Amino acid sequence: MEHNAKLVSSEVAALWSAYMQNSMASCILQHFESVNEDQDCTEIIQSALTNCNYVVKEVKQFFEKENHAIPIGFTQEDVNLKAKRVYSDLFTLRYIKYMAAAGTAAAAALLEVLARNDVRELFSKTSQMFMQLYNDACDILLKKGAFIRSPTIPPMEKPEYLQDESFLSGLIGKHRPLTVIELAHISKNCETNSIGRTFITGFSQTAQVPEVRKFMERGTEIAAKHETVFREILIEDGVPLPSSWDSTISQSIDAPFSDKLMMFQVLSLTELSVTGYGTAIGTSLRKDLGGHYTRLVSEVMQYADDGIKLMIKNRWLEQPPQNVDREALRNRSS
Missing domain, CATH: 1.20.1260.10 (Ferritin, core subunit, four-helix bundle)
Structure with missing residues (x-):
């Protein structure tokens, strides 16, 4: 059969x-x-x-x-x-x-x-x-010659096990050097915010609805702030900063995309940011990094929540398939 x-x-x-x-x-x-x-x-x-x-x-x-x-x-x-x-x-x-x-x-x-x-x-x-x-x-x-590479570090001389819990560091004070895993996530999240900032800056000048333009302006500020946080971590650790993403944007205010599309793209970027930060939290052993990521995730999620409300208000957010509402069926004749 x-x-x-x-x-x-x-x-x-x-x-x-x-x-x-x-x-x-x-x-x-x-x-x-x-x-x-x-x-x-x-x-x-x-x-x-x-x-x-x-x-x-x-x-x-x-x-x-x-x-x-x-x-x-x-x-x-x-x-x-x-x-x-x-x-x-x-x-x-x-x-x-x-x-x-x-x-x-x-x-x-x-x-x-x-x-x-x-x-x-x-x-x-x-x-x-x-x-x-x-x-x-x-x-x-x-x-x-435009590929943005993550920072380089000197070769490790020999493998070794951790000796004590000081490797975890605290939320404040002096911290041990970043591991390559932590560096990889910082570089990736810095890149995500850079491309997001460039994208959203263009959206902010071409959006048709004033409320959307204001939402986009807020997004560029958040992305720039998060970039700064990651770059300051690298500076404090004495790590060479990676090059910035291209941010060349024309002066055109002629919208190539609908406000609906731009809002959806921004929500997709926030989803990737939250995913990236969450992964970084799970793989970063320095407690101060976990503190940074937790704080930044909260800010991104609040921004995304406001974006969802704005899309619902303008009837731009398409409803995903969902299970049957049994209660509504039972009460249909009430």
């Missing part, structure tokens, strides 16, 4: 999220393609677009076959291909690198909760596609 399993909740969640993220990224990449002047970026932008459109198409087919409602997501109504340039071509390349890394990690992480073979095949292929895209973006950035 052939077992024809229906999609379970975790599979619906994975497919729905993939549709939302990739339909959004497709709109952003279409704008980047329309203003691109760097021949080195032409092919990789097209590859990134192909990847995103493939995922959107495949997810749509899954939902149609299983009689699930297809998400609204993001469409041509959310991108203005006639809008002037806001970001540089180098930022486009760095966005693709960042997007591809996030897509690879998300697809790989989701495999753990997927049962059906066809769904696993989709996300396995998606992970491979975005991993290749990431490597291609890295190669171009290295070629241009």
